[in-house]
Amino acid sequence: xxxxxxxxxxxxxxxxxxxxxxxxxxxxxxxxxxxxxxxxxxxxxxxxxxxxxxxxxxxxxxxxxxxxxxxxxxxxxxxxxxxxxxxxxxxxxxxxxxxxxxxxxxxxxxxxxxxxxxxxxxxxxxxxxxxxxxxxxxxxxxxxxxxxxxxxxxxxxxxxxxxxxxxxxxxxxxxxxxxxxxxxxxxxxxxxxxxxxxxxxxxxxxxxxxxxxxxxxxxxxxxxxxxxxxxxxxxxxxxxxxxxxxxxxxxxxxxxxxxxxxxxxxxxxxxxxxxxxxxxxxxxxxxxxxxxxxxxxxxxxxxxxxxxxxxxxxxxxxxxxxxxxxxxxxxxxxxxxxxxxxxxxxxxxx
Amino acid sequence: xxxxxxxxxxxxxxxxxxxxxxxxxxxxxxxxxxxxxxxxxxxxxxxxxxxxxxxxxxxxxxxxxxxxxxxxxxxxxxxxxxxxxxxxxxxxxxxxxxxxxxxxxxxxxxxxxxxxxxxxxxxxxxxxxxxxxxxxxxxxxxxxxxxxxxxxxxxxxxxxxxxxxxxxxxxxxxxxxxxxxxxxxxxxxxxxxxxxxxxxxxxxxxxxxxxxxxxxxxxxxxxxxxxxxxxxxxxxxxxxxxxxxxxxxxxxxxxxxxxxxxxxxxxxxxxxxxxxxxxxxxxxxxxxxxxxxxxxxxxxxxxxxxxxxxxxxxxxxxxxxxxxxxxxxxxxxxxxxxxxxxxxxxxxxx
Numbered sequence: 001x002x003x004x005x006x007x008x009x010x011x012x013x014x015x016x017x018x019x020x021x022x023x024x025x026x027x028x029x030x031x032x033x034x035x036x037x038x039x040x041x042x043x044x045x046x047x048x049x050x051x052x053x054x055x056x057x058x059x060x061x062x063x064x065x066x067x068x069x070x071x072x073x074x075x076x077x078x079x080x081x082x083x084x085x086x087x088x089x090x091x092x093x094x095x096x097x098x099x100x101x102x103x104x105x106x107x108x109x110x111x112x113x114x115x116x117x118x119x120x121x122x123x124x125x126x127x128x129x130x131x132x133x134x135x136x137x138x139x140x141x142x143x144x145x146x147x148x149x150x151x152x153x154x155x156x157x158x159x160x161x162x163x164x165x166x167x168x169x170x171x172x173x174x175x176x177x178x179x180x181x182x183x184x185x186x187x188x189x190x191x192x193x194x195x196x197x198x199x200x201x202x203x204x205x206x207x208x209x210x211x212x213x214x215x216x217x218x219x220x221x222x223x224x225x226x227x228x229x230x231x232x233x234x235x236x237x238x239x240x241x242x243x244x245x246x247x248x249x250x251x252x253x254x255x256x257x258x259x260x261x262x263x264x265x266x267x268x269x270x271x272x273x274x275x276x277x278x279x280x281x282x283x284x285x286x287x288x289x290x291x292x293x294x295x296x297x298x299x300x301x302x303x304x305x306x307x308x309x310x311x312x313x314x315x316x317x318x319x320x321x322x323x324x325x326x327x328x329x330x331x332x333x334x335x336x337x338x339x340x341x342x343x344x345x346x347x348x349x350x
Numbered sequence: 351x352x353x354x355x356x357x358x359x360x361x362x363x364x365x366x367x368x369x370x371x372x373x374x375x376x377x378x379x380x381x382x383x384x385x386x387x388x389x390x391x392x393x394x395x396x397x398x399x400x401x402x403x404x405x406x407x408x409x410x411x412x413x414x415x416x417x418x419x420x421x422x423x424x425x426x427x428x429x430x431x432x433x434x435x436x437x438x439x440x441x442x443x444x445x446x447x448x449x450x451x452x453x454x455x456x457x458x459x460x461x462x463x464x465x466x467x468x469x470x471x472x473x474x475x476x477x478x479x480x481x482x483x484x485x486x487x488x489x490x491x492x493x494x495x496x497x498x499x500x501x502x503x504x505x506x507x508x509x510x511x512x513x514x515x516x517x518x519x520x521x522x523x524x525x526x527x528x529x530x531x532x533x534x535x536x537x538x539x540x541x542x543x544x545x546x547x548x549x550x551x552x553x554x555x556x557x558x559x560x561x562x563x564x565x566x567x568x569x570x571x572x573x574x575x576x577x578x579x580x581x582x583x584x585x586x587x588x589x590x591x592x593x594x595x596x597x598x599x600x601x602x603x604x605x606x607x608x609x610x611x612x613x614x615x616x617x618x619x620x621x622x623x624x625x626x627x628x629x630x631x632x633x634x635x636x637x638x639x640x641x642x643x644x645x646x647x648x649x650x651x652x653x654x655x656x657x658x659x660x661x662x663x664x665x666x667x668x669x670x671x672x673x674x675x676x677x678x679x680x681x682x683x684x685x686x687x688x689x690x691x692x693x694x695x696x697x698x699x700x
């Protein structure tokens with residue numbers, strides 16, 4: 001376990017900021033007593049939480065910023081006008097060495113753009129990706145890109161595979177994670193140039209992964225592989241589809257359990273085991289998406305999460321700093337054999 | 351209700367053919383007593399089912415074919431060598447006017463390729479799409495393309511929107527179905543050229559739909575719109591992701607209900623209401639994907655379905671023949687205002 005980890009936190013990002021951020025820090029303080037936080041935002045709004053939770057005074061240092069990047073702000077505008085914002089300053093704290101990693105529940109596009117601008121990408125990485133976990137029947141599946149790059153070329157996909165494998169190894173200790181490229185079932189469509197080229201490079205490179213070739217959408221939650229690699233358009237749609245399916249199931253079950261006296265009684269009896277199932281599927285458990293490929297640690301929390309969810313996002317940052325993910329990516333990327341192909345097609349122009 | 355509908359059926363397609371096909375016909379005979387079937391396949395394998403279910407003798411005519419297109423056969427090979435196959439001959443029955451529509455649980459790629467080759471596409475339609483229903487919180491969402499076209503241009507997406515709206519109107523009687531184009535959340539990525547151009551054409555054309563603009567992956571199962579339009583790569587991944595999520599939920603619940611004596615008792619009490627929920631989510635309910643845009647009615651059943659599922663696929667064909675979907679598409683397509691854009695970019699080369 002690491003020593004002296006310091007994270008910078010954007011206290012003003014997310015739907016219920018700074019409340020959920022500060023309550024999340026209270027939870028995180030219990031889990032990670034060795035971690036300190038630089039809390040960026042409007043001092044007048046943040047201070048009351050330190051008065052309410054005196055324990056935070058030992059681990060938090062408030063750094064006042066006047067401005068807030070809103071959720072609907074355009075990225076270009078955020079970049080131009082956001083230099084006094086809590087988001088920019090929290091990110092920049094990592095750049096200048098004040099913090100080891102940054103966590104924000106704010107505007108995803110702005111956070112990614114600012115992180116790239118301030119910290120830059122890792123050597124050898126063309127584009128960072130959004131990387132997170134999905135529940136599966138056995139444990140969890142790492143998936144990327146979840147929305148940073150709607151258009152990807154062969155190199156992007158290959159680099160995502162390397163980064164996803166390193167992330168999974170760092171997080172779970174799996175020496176050679178099983179990695180699959182997301183594709184569709186029809187044999188004739190399988191392995192179009194872009195995906196075939198990416199698969200060829202991954203097969204021919206000497207990497208710390210078990211590259212299994214192509215997988216399909218249902219493999220994500222079946223747990224057939226440890227890492228699923230795709231472009232940001234497909235990944236985002238897949239993530240949101242899974243969220244929609246989970247909501248549908250939960251909603252149907254909720255209304256069924258209330259629909260008769262017998263069902264209500266039955267619900268009381270199954271409630272303990274049902275809570276365990278729901279805990280495994282709880283979106284808060286999977287909160288905290290890593291911007292992998294950034295030369296630093298940057299984690300995005302869902303904007304609508306609560307304190308527990310935000311603490312989980314802080315936990316992702318703690319783990320990644322602790323396990324020095326970026327060194328492992330830097331080492332693996334040198335093993336890529338890019339000579340095999342010259343394809344630079346985009347997966348989508350959409 | 352229609353008169354004298356005749357469907358051609360590929361008795362040899364699917365994992366458990368011809369058993370599930372023939373058992374599906376028994377079920378369909380009860381539901382659609384006015385429909386007749388031309389049953390293509392190996393007579394020696396089919397006849398025993400007619401002896402077992404004498405009711406089938408009144409509605410089925412066997413047409414012997416020596417060959418079977420297998421699930422793993424390449425499309426190009428199926429096309430070249432499949433002229434004596436049950437699939438080709440069932441399709442061709444529609445082409446030559448012997449049947450109003452065809453249903454097969456066989457190789458999707460071969461079925462689509464043969465249907466295009468034999469029946470051709472509707473006038474004004476560049477490419478057919480695979481169209482089916484997803485459950486949502488209110489009723490069902492029509493979604494296309496589910497995998498026929500990994501690469502789509504602006505015209506394809508616009509035509510999918512028109513066809514999806516016509517399908518939904520024919521099936522459900524919704525006069526102006528709400529139609530959304532699938533996109534991802536980030537504001538800066540929203541409305542890239544391809545999707546923006548498609549949206550513009552749909553907004554500017556005088557169509558029988560309520561075009562709502564962009565939707566995201568979670569809208570599919572929330573039921574925010576009646577029709578979700580996307581390319582075949584994204585659509586297929588989304589479909590399979592939803593299937594994977596459903597399996598995960600079902601599996602988690604199943605094991606939870608068996609995990610203690612109290613849970614088992616509770617399960618007995620909630621079983622009646624749970625069965626209703628499961629019935630709404632039953633994949634068999636959504637079996638039968640229409641190849642919309644084909645100049646004829648062609649329906650693909652899931653290869654692993656059972657008799658109930660296959661009967662549902664037959665039901666899709668009956669509905670589409672009955673409601674004359676293709677005339678309505680032909681009329682709507684003339685309202686498209688394609689002048690607005692010249693974009694012909696592919697959504698993916700993947």
